[in-house]
Amino acid sequence: MTKHVLVTGGAGYIGSHACKVLAAKGYVPVTYDNLSTGWAQAVKFGPLVQGDLMDRAALDRAFAEYQPVAVMHFAAFSQVGEAMSDPGKYWRNNVMGSLSLVEAAVAHGVLDFVFSSTCATYGEQDGVLLTEDCRQEPINAYGSSKRAVEEILRDFRAAHGLRTVIFRYFNVAGADPEAEIGECHRPETHLIPVMLEAIDGQRPELVIHGDDYDTHDGTCVRDYVHVMDLVEAHVLGLEWLLDDKGSRVFNLGTGAGFTVKEVIGHARAATGHKVPHRYGPRRGGDATSLVSGSHAALTELGWDPARSSLKTMIKDAWTWHKTGGYPG
Ligand SMILES: NC(=O)c1ccc[n+]([C@@H]2O[C@H](COP(=O)([O-])OP(=O)(O)OC[C@H]3O[C@@H](n4cnc5c(N)ncnc54)[C@H](O)[C@@H]3O)[C@@H](O)[C@H]2O)c1
Ligand SMILES: O=c1ccn([C@@H]2O[C@H](COP(=O)(O)OP(=O)(O)O[C@H]3O[C@H](CO)[C@H](O)[C@H](O)[C@H]3O)[C@@H](O)[C@H]2O)c(=O)[nH]1
Numbered sequence: 001m002t003k004h005v006l007v008t009g010g011a012g013y014i015g016s017h018a019c020k021v022l023a024a025k026g027y028v029p030v031t032y033d034n035l036s037t038g039w040a041q042a043v044k045f046g047p048l049v050q051g052d053l054m055d056r057a058a059l060d061r062a063f064a065e066y067q068p069v070a071v072m073h074f075a076a077f078s079q080v081g082e083a084m085s086d087p088g089k090y091w092r093n094n095v096m097g098s099l100s101l102v103e104a105a106v107a108h109g110v111l112d113f114v115f116s117s118t119c120a121t122y123g124e125q126d127g128v129l130l131t132e133d134c135r136q137e138p139i140n141a142y143g144s145s146k147r148a149v150e151e152i153l154r155d156f157r158a159a160h161g162l163r164t165v166i167f168r169y170f171n172v173a174g175a176d177p178e179a180e181i182g183e184c185h186r187p188e189t190h191l192i193p194v195m196l197e198a199i200d201g202q203r204p205e206l207v208i209h210g211d212d213y214d215t216h217d218g219t220c221v222r223d224y225v226h227v228m229d230l231v232e233a234h235v236l237g238l239e240w241l242l243d244d245k246g247s248r249v250f251n252l253g254t255g256a257g258f259t260v261k262e263v264i265g266h267a268r269a270a271t272g273h274k275v276p277h278r279y280g281p282r283r284g285g286d287a288t289s290l291v292s293g294s295h296a297a298l299t300e301l302g303w304d305p306a307r308s309s310l311k312t313m314i315k316d317a318w319t320w321h322k323t324g325g326y327p328g
Helices: 013-024 056-066 080-085 087-107 141-160 191-199 227-242 260-271 296-301 310-323
Strands: 004-008 028-033 048-050 070-073 112-118 163-169 171-173 206-209 224-226 248-252 277-280
Touching: 004 013, 004 056, 013 028, 013 070, 013 227, 028 056, 048 056, 056 087, 070 087, 070 227, 080 087, 080 141, 087 112, 087 141, 112 141, 112 227, 141 163, 163 227, 171 191, 171 227, 171 310, 191 206, 191 260, 191 310, 206 260, 224 227, 224 310, 227 248, 227 296, 248 296, 260 310
Parallel strands: 004 028, 004 070, 028 048, 070 112, 112 163, 163 248, 171 224, 206 277
Antiparallel strands: none
8 A cells, every 4th residue: 555655845955855765665755845945856756746834725635635644744944043033934934834734634634743843942051962851942933933833743642642753853964875865955054065065166165153152162063963864763753653652752863062163174074175164253043052962762763873974974965065956
């Protein structure tokens, strides 16, 4: 029997990688995406339904046509800087959009739901390693919007029997090692692809957002995880739900933190090129340090983030970058 999975945001960076892995495991990923930040060219592993999360009639048609066994919900806006200047955009799209989707899923009896949350929901916590039971006190509207969706899911679990796996990702990086798909945002704001654009002259330099943080070299610390490892955890999470193991929250990070300056050093080693850079002011909404202190995904899901060294992530991102993939 064909097992369709409705993948919202399947035309985006992480969602497209999820579709590739789902297809490899025998599922048919149905991408539901409005192409606001994603690319039709990234949808290669199953059908594309072009639609918005807020369009309930289009959602109803997609559920009725494909009768998915589950939903993987990636669609959202996700730039911390933009969320600081335009919080309404984040509350509307991420919270109202998710509510519309969850209501449609429940109405169609699709009760297994995997959600992309973020370590940005934890906020600023004095350099502690973050576990799933840490308090969630986001310091930007992006993190607040994701925490709100987690609350919606909690209420729908209680009222409607929804079953959820919530993944709180740390910083996702790298690309499909076969370079069929990769990270492509216009404009790009994420550290590693921005560094690669600076290396090949597509931008004059990387601007480091602040060097006066309370870290050993003054730049922010993040925990980077390979996108392929991350989406493999999603398939494990999906199967966890389909095996009726109950609702659960998992951090997805490696537990290793790197400063921006350290990532620049790794980029030089991985690409053989210096990263042109200069120092700029802090970016609003950035926490000093976000590092996972949890092994739950490893021990409970059996997750193995084998590709998540900075070397491999940057090499895979560089290989993808050099293909010049998507627009045009
Ligand atoms: N990239 C990271 O490091 C990171 C970290 C933590 C969490 N996340 C979360 O992972 C998810 C995917 O992130 P990404 O980096 O792939 O982002 P992305 O921008 O590449 O992909 C998001 C996709 O969702 C679609 N979309 C957005 N709003 C929509 C709407 N209203 N209706 C239909 N489609 C819509 C976009 O067109 C795009 O294809 C997001 O929920 C994000 O918050 C990402
Ligand atoms: O041009 C740049 C880009 C980034 N940075 C710094 O590099 C680090 C990583 O920044 P990213 O923009 O790559 O990632 P964020 O940590 O801001 O956010 C990402 O990870 C978060 C969780 O940490 C969220 O979930 C979010 O969706 C996702 O974009 C931050 O300290 C940032 O200030 C720079 O110095 N210069």
